[in-house]
Amino acid sequence: MKTTPLSLALAACFLSSGAQAATDAELLARIDRLAAELEAVKAELRSVKAQATPPAPITTTAATTPAATVPVPAAPGAYAQTASASGANPTSLFGYGEVNYNRPFRNSSDTRMDVRRAVIGVTHQASERTRIVGEFEFEHAVASATDSGEVEVEQLYVEHRLNDNVGLKGGLFLIPLGTLNLSHEPLSYYGVERNFVETAIIPTTWREVGLSTFGVTDEGLRWDVGLTSGFDLNKWDKTSDEGRTEGPLAAIHQEGSQARGHDLSVYAALDWRGTPGLAVGGGVFSGKASHKVNDPSTANAGVYAPGARVTLWDTHARWTPGKWDLAALYARGSISDTDQLNVQLAGGTPVPKSFFGWYTQAAYRLWENGEYKLSPFVRHERFNTGATYAAMPAGLEIDPLRTEKVLTAGANFQVGGNVVLKADVQRFVVDRSRDRLNLGLGYQF
Template identity: 50%
Template structure:
């Protein structure tokens, strides 16, 4: 067993003392010199050992053990995150109070799971109108379900069912994210609200504030058009969207979006979608019909102001022959539909975690701007352009709750004038 140098020196001294007592003066001096030499050797060994230990410790501090960045990311962020949003709304028409109603408009649960630092699953499950059954008006649906992978160059790829990156509302539609009790008409009737498709998408954000999205997805099915119902008048594309439900995929669609955030508080962007909608149906009267939808949007938030605007237009081509088969029905397929809105909000009061923001919005939209293929004098007239002014306020309570109130004035159809109250949350 190897002894500590200091212990060895002490033992040497104790062993030497008895002999010193019987030694002559010459022997004594010789032995003292020898003992001193050995003590110096021990001191040198102690100094060397200490120097070696200090060097090892310094090297360990300067060169820490390699760290797995994926493990650090997963430790700093929960692997599975629960989110959700919902709203309860009250609508009271001013012309007919008996038509007032309260609705649990929607309740949504989102589950996001991160497999590693670069791969995640995003899901959202939605229930609308409180009760879902064969005899009720409620709906239960999968709003999103996709896998996203991020690469080292900043490119992101996703596959599954995801929201289209159009307008200001479609990808940011939680009630805490917009003003007013109800979602605006342009991004509900012209751009179908929470519009999603199944497919693949690529996106990236550049250092200059520019972000882009490209995708190849499912599209619309014009064979679903019901010329005898009013749904197509309310929102042409909402009446023929497939939502990932046994979606016909003979004809796939493409989309592209650009957004620029190069100035603090400013967003400028645009979007275009194109896809054939006959889906290869046999003997279909519009075999090459195509939907094209585009929008341009802007939002600017200087200080307490929040200013926004959207212009959107859609077309459905080669519908003349199809509309001829709908003769006598009230809702032929429109060849064009469009709308726009401008909105301004101002944070007038803030105290602690409360914030009060009045707003005003003006919009025009037409879900049947023009028709094709109708005989002169017997066809359905193009729809009127509805003009709606909305004024109200949002009261934020903390970070995730909002109380809303507004009044809407319809110029073309005053019977739709109404008072709206609402509660929403998001977490």
Template identity: 45%
Template sequence: MPVRADEAALKSEVEALRADVAALKAEVAQMRAAPAAASTAPVQASPRPGSVATSVSDAGASHAGGGAPNPGTALGDGTTLWGYGQLDYNRPTSRPADTQFDLSRAVIGFNHVFDDSTRIYGELEWEHAIASASDKGESEVEQLYIEHALAPSYGVRAGLMLVPIGLLNEHHEPTQFYGVERNFVEQAIIPTTWREGGIAGYGNTDSGWQWDLGLVTSPNLGKWDPSSGEGRASPLGSIHQELQLAKAHDLSLWGRLNWLGIPGLNVGAAVFAGKIGQDTSKQFEGNVNFPADNARLQLGEAHVRWQTGPWDFSALYTRGTISDTQALNLSFLGQPTPVPESFWGGYAQGAWRALEWNRSSLVPFLRYEEFNTAAAYAERPQGPGTAAQPTQRVWTTGINYYLNPNVVFKIDYQNFHYDDALLNYGNRFDLGIGYQF
């Protein structure tokens, strides 16, 4: 073969190799842009909400993503966009006049990779369609934090973060839970979606352990409104600060430990504890001493989830206490909602993926819950304390129909042990639509 022909063939081969290298670089950049959680993509692999990691290595990858949903769309330059939304129709059987249809939430999230070890996560949320001074809607930052991996198996986060507690708080997208509404225990006792600002560490081991430790802002007991029903509906939901000019005199610690050493199994526990008085004396009723400056919150929970074949079983128990409330409740005499000394809740749930075809599936489920947002009050110094509230019991049965793993239509019926119109407790029929991308 002539020399010039050899040179031409060689140049052609070099150009082809350069094109291949460029394509590989583009593919690597796109992979780095996607959140680590997307690498496991349990929702895409199986239309079961909240699938746990299926191996120890998957557990480490999914943990690195924090509260970010699994799906996502790479926009290039290291940025990924995701989102989710939920529409709810609720018809109380005994109060049909209270029937409502609500765009309960719409969320847009983003992730940007600065380099191989540093990224930022953020989520913006709109609730109830319209946010204005005269409407009930809200516009809020749900989370916004920097994450830095110190090693493949551990790292740190700083910013506004979801509290790693329970099964739902970090993974609360509508495709991730059964039923139209989130379970009551993880709304009334654990105030999903609960977030605090601060710094936290996370990590995992080859044997399947996951851990989280954090130093963060505390709820503010000075926000308690004894004249409203907010504290009855959710004691912590009425006083958490969501990093909105949050008082940070008192801080709290959180800790969580999960074990995922067996495929499909998640066993764990978490605790959140700290002072919540926030040195409120300067702002309380004209500079008089705030009676509960030394009040402390302790909230703990234990959970288990087992997913095997078409079956999905889960259970959770949680209990919280608030100390030093006697004197504060004396200042609330005559008001309907004093501060409880203890509150608790638990549930058990089972679901069965009964039918699957193409990318669709039909999943009936059954859930039983018990919870009490005011199980006990501290005794008054001069006599008996306020009577505890009754324990609510709720049966929920329904079906999740997954059009595909990221779009779900829901129907359920909820049966309550007792009615309470103030707290929206009462037998009801629900329909819902949810999505995530």
């Protein structure tokens, strides 16, 4: 039994009364004093409890002002978190944007300032286990028939949790390969521009229409598997250099726009985060890309490669010990059955048999003061959008492209948790005309 000042007082009172044979009047007086002290103790306890308990939040119903929430980008198998208020179904907004400045060293007249992208998203918690997500992107400030800007639906899907560890998703969603597809907001990566491996080899942001199931285990293993639309090789344009400069998959992705669906694709991704500060993962995506099309209205006027299959895989790791942020990624893709196709494309841009890229990156939180953080970084990349080509008849042989090497060095200056200023210099080994200075402003909410 725990001894308290009150119990000691009571014991002393009764011992004293027994020793001195106190009168009834004295006992009653002592009881009155003890009762008064007890009430004082109770009052003090109520005061302490009131100070320790925060005031109850003021909530509103969905019919008046929806509760504001900030969605958390979900890694493979993770659920985006939303807050509910008094059982209401909240609708929340999120978004991000980038304004960039690019100044080439060798041709300063080609300096550009660009509203690279502005994204707005809506998340609606339809029920305790079901949410609806829409994300819409505006690129290059102006979109019209004569401008290079675009307006596109980046995501549009419904997600339902079967339980705390497993969920289902259907609609237009991002494919969980690489590190940038699921987390590509400006504060999520170093440098003004997204790295070349995760743009030219792994498309970013890469979305498909389909169904997926995902989850997470108690050991920190996140998994995500799905059946989706895939690439359309009929979109390859031999008169365009896009397949080499932007990447082969960027030239044939469908983005959920009247996507051909005869040939479906499958993917699987794993991500382990069982040790604090360490994330290791990888994934694979594969599917046929001909869709049995032999239509003169297609870009290649009837080109048909019935066995063509696109396969892409990656492996990546990130480690954040102390103030360091270390990352590495390798990705490799292939397009099969392209020999006859490239014969028909002779004289134009051929379709590669394989393409690859990798990078290593190191950043360090050099200075931090309140809401300000300065993190210098350096990144080394190698990538090749045409590493090998299928065997061709004599006289039509295709030489592989040279592997580009890029060194990027700069810093991110973070202002609070939602704004970042960026600066870096990029040096290229093969195409030195691309050497440049980049400045950027980014935000997210």
